[in-house]
Amino acid sequence: MMAVLAAGLQAAAQAEESAMLREVAVQSGRSSVVDGNPSASAQVTAEDMRDINVTNVEDALRYVPSLHVRKRYIGDRNSIVASRTSGTQQSARSLVYADGLLLSNLLGNSFAYPPRWNMVGAEEVESIDVLYGSFSALLPGNAAGATVLMTTRQPQQFEAHARAQVFTQHYSLYGTDASFGGHQEQAFLGGREGALSWSLMLNHLDSKSQPMSFATAASKGAALGGDAVVSSGFYRDKDPAGKDRVILGATSIDRNFQDIAKLRVAYDFSRDTRAAVTLAQWRNDSYSNSQTYLRGAAGNEIWSSASGNVNIDGRRYGLAASAFAPSDRNEENRLLGLTLESRLNAQWRLETAVSKYDTLRDVTRAPTVTRPAADAGGAGNITFADGTGWQNLDLRAVWTPAGSGHKVTFGYHYDEYTLRSLRYGAANWRRDGSVGAMNNLSEGKTRTDAFYVQDAWKLAPRWELTLGLRHENWQAYDGRIFTTTLGDNRFASRNQGFTSPKASLAWQATPDWLLRLSLAQAYRMPTVSELFQTESRGNATAISDPNLKPEHVFYKDLTAEGSALGGNLRVSLFEEVVRDALYSQTDINLVTSNQNVDKVRARGFETAYQAKNVGLAGLDLGGSLTYTDAKILENHRLPASQGRVMPRIPDWRLSLFAAYRIDERWTASAGLKYSGRQFNTLDNSDTHQDTFGGTSKYTTLDTRLSYRFHKLMSASIGIDNLTNEKYYVFHPYPQRTVHAELRMDY
Template sequence: MRRAQTMPCPRPHRGSRWPNFRPFLRIGIRSMSNSSHCLATGLLAGVMVSAAAVAADDTAVLPEVVVSATRTEKTVDEAPGFNAVVGRGELEQRSLESLDEAVNEVPGVYVRRGKGLMDTLSSISMHGIPDGSRSLVLLDGAVLNDAYTGAVAYGGLPAEFLTRVEVAEGPASALYGGNAMGGVTQFVTRLPDKTEFQAKLGFGDAFKDGEALANMRRLVLTGGTRLDNGLRLFAGLSGQSSDGFPTDMVTSTTAPAAGLSGYQTITDTKGSLRYLYGDKGDNGWSDRNALVKAEMPLADGTRLRASWLGTRYRYDYDDAHAYASNALGDAVYYPSEASYAGGQGGHERNLWQAGLERPLAGGVVNVGLTYNDIGKSWYVTPGSTSATTLDGGPGTYSGTASHYVSADLQWTRDAGLAHTVTVGTTLRRDQADNEEYLLADWTDEDARGAIKYRAGGVSRNAALFVQDEWRLAPDLTAYLGVRGDWWRISDGYAEQFTAPAFSERYASRSASAVSPKASLVWKARPDLVVKLSAGKAFRPPTAYDLYRTWKSSSGTTFAGNPELEPERLTSWDLGAETSPWRGGLVRLDYFENYMSDLIYSTGSCSGSGCIRPKENVGKAFGRGVIVAVEQQFGAALHLFANATFNDAEITENSANPALEGKDLQHLPKTMLNLGVSGRHGAWDYYLARRYASKRYGTDDNSDVVSGVPGAFDAYAVVDARVGYRLTKNARVALSIDNLLDREYYASYRAPGRSWLVELGLEW
């Protein structure tokens, strides 16, 4: 970790580098690269000025509304459990590369993103429940968790398409079914109330070549209107790309050959000797996104809505870098060229939604139809033999097509006698198919030859749910809900066409889950709300868990298991929210999680001939505390600080008792966030510090070494943004990520300090 140095703040000057049309945006930036604290100091000084200016501001701040917690509109203090809303104003004040980053400062939430924009394995987990497939993610009510692994491909979908983000923490299967063990995150897209057009153009770069996102380019166009007949329309287009930076290191246990120099002697995450010989090159990225959304009100109170979201992204690697050289000074790709081949991949998604809301039988009925089609999610793995070189040679193409279609019906009515009842049903069908092909040339994903492997299956789910909002007293409300899910798994298959060949067809099977939840919300005083909740949740095994069998580069075979049962959770939490002074908010939450039937790849062997099947063998217990403090000065200045403490460990593992007492993977014990955002005149600014303690990437917690490839290091990063409104219709902003240039690994090498300048136009 690099320690920040205190230096006098230099005056801005023009930089001397002018390649790739960059330098006209580097004015004043190179000087800041040597004294990052200057920007932080300036921003904090601005905070003091703004605080003084707005301390007496009586501007009212509208209450934040959340739908995810109850499927009905509630303010954050009325909704049960721990909830948060990231509003449009806050989204505009931050520089966000993808959707998941919108919630990385919400207390209780951990955003796993290893190498910045290029990370295809990013995830959101919350409330002490690790792994993104155990938390439900929605976009306007449509599930984004895919039908293959339960993960979410966030891609580069821009925050400019959003009006707010809702976070409802704690088990939510009573309303949403599977995947909602840790809670629900919902991204809500925009529908304007007047005619508006916006354009945003951005360009950025790393402060130091090879250490952060290089040659970053962004373009976002949005427009919308509301016609006289009430029809609301919104359309958005976005694209961004970056040349990236080296994220994948080339390490080996092979000792250097005689005469080699320039390599580094390191260890792996378990402390065993390794050598660092180079990297696979700059990990580039590009994506394109489009959103079209419409809503039409009718005379009888009916509203019709429809939308389409299209997402495309691709990543690849530029020329590899060999650190080692021979006696003549020539670079040497050691121990083999194949070790430096990076591969490429991509993702294509079309999300279609249609809905209807109308009065019915004294209540309101909502009908939603969704078709989420991931036509292609693919990646190329170069071969590992001497036949594979940086110019080509054999490799493997893996592509997965998955989709789901769902229908959701919900009816809500104020039933009188202090009851509001919500009942509904959900029908859903998922299908996923994975195929692997041999490639004659790994640099060309279309050069597919014979099929190597395929697997997939179909699942069908039917659910009924009911919730009663029971106002026991003017200051006491109970939420009582239960949902039953019944699903059938069918058409499962797995076939391997290369030695050792096999072909399996799996029998259909059925399973079910009942998920109750009860909550109390007590408004003890006008400035104090106490909340108590308890419930059950589950995560059904995915097609990947059930059927996918694959072999690692070491020769270990990881096998699916078509007999897996759902993972299950029982959880309770107790929290309080108080406003002890004007503009202040203090929130405290304590929770306990009891997990069972955890799905593990059993066995501890590795290497050629080792087989590690998935089994339901685990139990875990976790508890945590969330503390959050906020201070709002009118509508102009917001200060926040929050801390999350998790203590979660495996309590039972029949396949490997040695794991008992070990921490759950990918769950920080401590997370801390501290920040400020504000507006003063034509200026707006944002400054935040995020900290996450070390996580384990292995179930036996053996990856204890930090600062090496594969490690999940503790990190503390500072992000900053300052904007200025040039005219009524134009504004410019400068963002700096990882302001203090902290170096760390999140399995991959994490991005260093980078800057982004954006010009926004609106009319």
């Protein structure tokens, strides 16, 4: 079918070759946040993405210096961004935008609050810029880790792109030995008719993950008569603290179906004024399954025990009713955004971006009865998150007085985040069941009004000074928590103001080398879920704190960047000190909650190199090396963590990538990533790291080979984790995964 379509499009192209094209105004889609940003940065282009095994758009960031996206499998909805000073437990310390519209889910600060990558298709990307640190007054303190700015294509004439992908991995760990994979189809169409341009992106993904977790248990002592007797199927190993345990089965095997539709329409009122409207809808249906390894004497599967324990070799091991519980989630999300750019004259430019992200439907169902009876229904919980979402407004003006050497940017930012989570008991947890009494509720809102000014001043031909100031008025209100244990709790509103100065001095030392020193203060506000989401989870309660302080960040960066070794070389020294850092921790009173850690510090260096046609025509190389010394300096609530390494920040990171255009038809590429020692806990007690629940050192190698067999058609095959490395960042990551792709570009 794609070949027939390609033939028709080629005929149309030949008919148009002699036609005179109307002159159009080609405008950059980048916001002024990128222009003159006083920090280290990196970029990935659409051309670069062709050489990477990209399924979802976040894969394009795989080899960006110091960056890691916690993507556990294809179709993972919890892919949060980690940077050189922030780990994969801190989703609120990064920002992701697409065409000026915020995609970051700043409702929370954990794996459960990832950016909404789904709202951008890989086929529509023109470029991705990554900024490090909170050095721009135009950005909130969430930029302390990294800011990802995606720019999509702005068609100037009709174009069409389509691709079909299949992928599979053979996964072997403990008692699971099976293949997991799926397929994805994506299309992008765009065009221009006079002053009106448009684009349409459609995507369908069908994917099944490897197990994300495993049911585990430690010995409770001698078995009792009522315990179910296990003859085989269990696996013995050690937990991250080095203690003995048994593996009872695999859980969180996710089967998900995702559909995305996105329409973007832009209108050029003149050569200098352009407005664009974006409407995107994302739907996800997922089912999380499990697998028991346990077998009785007759070979029968053991899913549960009336006593809540099983007998393994005469010892008792706990088997909770929820150990193998499945879950069913159905969600629908919508993004609506408007951007307006206008150059009033040679000195003034205006920019506006307004967006609203709505969770139209989010229903999660899970049983409280044991399997296999739960497969047919039975008691459970149904959780609704409908109405959760956020809205943002940015008004910005850029003033460049003629002959002054100044470029002044000033503006206003507004955001509001709404949390709404209601959980009900149900006699039947499945989709045909109805809700009963409410047993958990979390609600609340936060709002920020910010004003900022930033001046990039050309002091002399080789010197530029950038000064910025950002003032934020932050509010938290309408907070309410209900659990059957804690009762109904409502919280008083909070209203606080914070001011953040920024400064950067850049020196063009030689025509090829730039040296820049940047300093910044910033505040990362507590998220609405850190303040107001308390949940009962089995016998434990995850506690929020409505009185949390914001993180107070002081960041320093010294960067040298220029031409070397036939390419571009950047070396950065950095240090970030954070007071009242926000983490979930279990303190000396054995209370697990969101807490302020008194003082943490991350310092180190980062090198990045890129070059084209290295040694021979068509060979492009890139790479980076980062060292981070991340320490917890003060933590009065958990003194055992003082002097320990901050969680989920590796000491060393290495990435290497090479692409070789063999000829006009063939391209080969390979990428390597290394991640060094890291910990999952604040007190670094998880020293046994190469196991489920641990955080491994790892080295992965990816390869790809592409062949263009027609002017409009190409095919490729790629392998991620070629050496089949088995590694963990708490969850087990994918093993060797094979990709095959067929694409059309017109």
